[in-house]
Amino acid sequence: MLNKIIHYALHNRLVVLAASFILLIAGLYTAVHTEVDVFPDLNAPTVVIMTEASGMAAEEVEQLVTFPIETAVNGSIGVRRVRSSSTNGFSVVWVEFNWNTDIYLDRQIVSEKLAEVSESLPPTVGRPTLGPQSSILGEMLIVGLTADSTSLLDLRTIADWSIRPRLLSTGGVAQVSFLGGDIKEFQIQLDPGLMKHYGVSVDEVV
Template identity: 70%
Template sequence: MLNRIIDYSLRNRMLVVIAALLLSAIGVYTANRMEVDVFPDLTAPTVVVMTEAHGMAAEEVERTVTFVIETAVNGATDVRRVRSASSTGFSVVWVEFDWDTDIYRARQIVTEKLSTISDALPANVGQPTLGPQSSILGEMMIIGLTSDKTSLEELRTIAEWTIRPRLLSTGGVAQVAVIGGDIKEYQVLLSPEKLRLLGVSVHEVLAATKDMTLNSSGGVLYQYGNEFIVRGMLATKDADQIARGVVKLTDDSQPITLADVGEVRIGAKSPRLGVASERTQPAVLLTVTKQNQTSTIELTEALEHQLSDLQKSLPKDINISTDIFRQSRFITSSIDNIQRALIEGALFVVIVLFFFMMNARVTTISLVAIPLSLLVSILVLKLMNLSINTMSLGGMAIAIGSLV
């Protein structure tokens, strides 16, 4: 068989040259557009189910929430393993599928299973939600926000309501988590003496404040052939206006407001659940997680572009730092080192062949065969939906000696 291939190649030299040039062009084009990563994705298709159970102990969460979810997904199609972790007020279930399972199909299967257990969960348990679609190597960037003038409370607000939505709109981003800073909230500090004096209970205050800042509809007013939509504009960001909200009426129809029974102010949520810093300076951090089969380098460039646009609209004293952690930097450094070793190894093989065999033809054949074989290997990686990474390039470097 090999003799026939060699004989056919010798009789059709021009066809072989054209095929080699065509493979080289396609290989270079494919290599420039393939996903580049540090390691191949070693995570089986996994769907994460998260459930909040406020006020429940870990044992109760395990028995009434986690066990119910595990039982529902255990018999799902193509499920190979189910793991879980239960803590106070929170349940996490990892559902692993077979390697050849499409992740979107896996998420659909889990969603269908979860829809059947809504009645089996306790009433005070939140709806089970699916975690972001990412892998163990998905965390690709940490962004830091620092300022000398803006408070940590405002930094956290800017991070959650301005920067995070913008980053999530970038294609390939699975999740953006905000760490550190103070969470802004409107606080009503009740006075027990005033409540007792005015005859107001805490439940009455809770009922009055539940929908106090929500706009409402008042129907339609018809006048002179026109329609006027009536709206109650109650939404406000002013603590003083909230303090004027009515809790109840006295027997003589006098309003009792929040200001009469306590103090309304804007403050930081307590207790603080996390603290972040950058170079010893208090900061707010955003961790960006990418989706599967997304190029880390291309996504990093897209995020840099988004952040540069955001910087123009933020206060000038706010600094955005992207050098805390960048997976793309490690990828570029690792790939460059292996590529350099690959080129040096190929040249060393050619030099050894030339000095030991003293044959220019053999050396020329090696010079052509080595890069052509590497480009064909890249095409095979593309056809198998694999990425260019340190392991694949390392295997190519080792295979050069066997090739010659």
């Protein structure tokens, strides 16, 4: 086979030179117009789903939160792989799509699936949220807050309303998520006697 190629090249020099010249021009054109990136994005379009499940063990999070979300998104159009991680009180699901898909369309598909599965999750579980659109080369920094005299409720309030805005205003920060602590709630208790006295119904209060 090799002898035939050499024999053909020796007896058809013009054809070989013309083919070499065409390949040279094509190579130069490709080299000039090829995009160059110091840190190219090597990961497929991926949508990250994060769900907070306060008070649940890792096994409960996997069975009651992670598994239903995986089942809901696994059959979506363009999904090639679904991975997950379940820890105490927190669930993360990575949904990888095919290379030729649009990341914004992928996020819309996942959002529609989450709207359906959110109704079947336990009432104590937070609403599943989508992670930011960032590269796999990004870095994650984990910071813990501790105090001797401050309660968990006050620590979570400080983290939500003081630390989070400052971190998000820093350049290069894509998202800030919190895990743990007690979330402050405002409850409105209705007095049927006063409502009847002033002629106010429940619908009007709502």
